[in-house]
Amino acid sequence: MTPGTDAPLLEAEDLVKTFGATPALDGASLRVHAGEVLALMGPSGSGKSTLLHCLAGIVAPNSGQVRYAGQDVVAMSDQRRSALRRTEFGFVFQFGQLVPELTCLENVALPLRLTGVRRREAARRASDALAQLEVGDVADKRPGEVSGGQGQRVAVARALITGPRVIFADEPTGALDSLNGERVMRLFVEAARQTGAAVVLVTHEARVAAYSDREVVVRDGKIRTPEHVR
Numbered sequence: 570m571t572p573g574t575d576a577p578l579l580e581a582e583d584l585v586k587t588f589g590a591t592p593a594l595d596g597a598s599l600r601v602h603a604g605e606v607l608a609l610m611g612p613s614g615s616g617k618s619t620l621l622h623c624l625a626g627i628v629a630p631n632s633g634q635v636r637y638a639g640q641d642v643v644a645m646s647d648q649r650r651s652a653l654r655r656t657e658f659g660f661v662f663q664f665g666q667l668v669p670e671l672t673c674l675e676n677v678a679l680p681l682r683l684t685g686v687r688r689r690e691a692a693r694r695a696s697d698a699l700a701q702l703e704v705g706d707v708a709d710k711r712p713g714e715v716s717g718g719q720g721q722r723v724a725v726a727r728a729l730i731t732g733p734r735v736i737f738a739d740e741p742t743g744a745l746d747s748l749n750g751e752r753v754m755r756l757f758v759e760a761a762r763q764t765g766a767a768v769v770l771v772t773h774e775a776r777v778a779a780y781s782d783r784e785v786v787v788r789d790g791k792i793r794t795p796e797h798v799r
C-alpha cells in the first residue's frame with residue numbers, strides 16, 4: 570500500500586466550530602488511515618479536543634465534513650452515529666471513566682455484555698485483555714483500589730475489547746507520572762497494533778507523541794503541519 574494512494578479511514582475536511590463567540594476550529598482538515606497511530610499536539614486551547622470530538626461524532630461542527638469509511642458522520646441520524654461510536658470506535662480519556670461499583674474485570678467486560686456477549690465469554694475475553702495490558706492481577710479489584718497507571722491500562726483494555734477500528738484517546742496519560750505514562754503508551758500502542766486499530770491521540774507531551782506514527786500540530790483551530798494532505 571503506497572501512502573497517498575490509499576483511502577483514509579477517517580477524514581475531516583474544513584471543520585469550523587465555535588462555542589458562542591469562542592472559535593475552537595477554524596478550517597481544520599485531517600486524514601487518518603487504518604491502523605495508523607496519530608498524535609494531535611499543540612498549545613492549550615488550540616482545538617485538539619474539539620477536533621477529536623468532531624472526528625468521533627460527539628460534537629457536531631458548524632460546517633465542514635467528517636467521513637468515516639466513506640460515510641458522512643455529520644449528516645447521519647443520531648441513532649446511526651451512536652451505533653457507530655459503540656461498534657467502530659473506542660475511547661480512552663484522562664480519568665474518571667471506569668464504573669466505580671464494578672470490578673476492573675467487569676468494567677472491561679461491560680462493552681461486550683452490552684452487545685449481548687454471554688457473561689462467561691465476556692469475562693474470559695476481559696481477562697485476556699487485562700493480561701495483555703499487564704494488569705491481570707487487578708481483575709477483582711474496584712477502580713478505587715488500583716493505581717492511576719493500572720486504572721488507565723484497565724481503561725485501555727476496555728476501549729479495545731470490542732475490536733474498534735479507531736480509538737480516540739484524549740490525554741490518556743495526562744494524570745500519570747512520566748514513567749507510568751510511557752508504560753501505558755507502550756502497552757496501548759502494542760495492543761492497538763495487534764488489533765489493527767487506528768489511534769487518534771491528543772497529548773501535550775512529546776514523549777507520549779513519540780509512540781505515534783505521525784504527529785500533527787493544531788494551532789488556532791487549524792492543522793499547521795503539511796502531513797495532513799498526505
Ligand SMILES: Nc1ncnc2c1ncn2[C@@H]1O[C@H](COP(=O)(O)OP(=O)(O)OP(=O)(O)O)[C@@H](O)[C@H]1O
Binds near residue numbers: 592615616620
Ligand atoms: N464546551 C465548550 N464550551 C465553551 N467553550 C469551549 C468548549 N469546548 C472548548 N471550548 C473552547 O474552544 C477552544 C478550543 O478548546 P479545546 O478544548 O478543543 O482545546 P485543546 O487544544 O484541547 O485544549 P487543552 O490542551 O487545554 O485541553 C478553547 O478556547 C476552549 O475554551
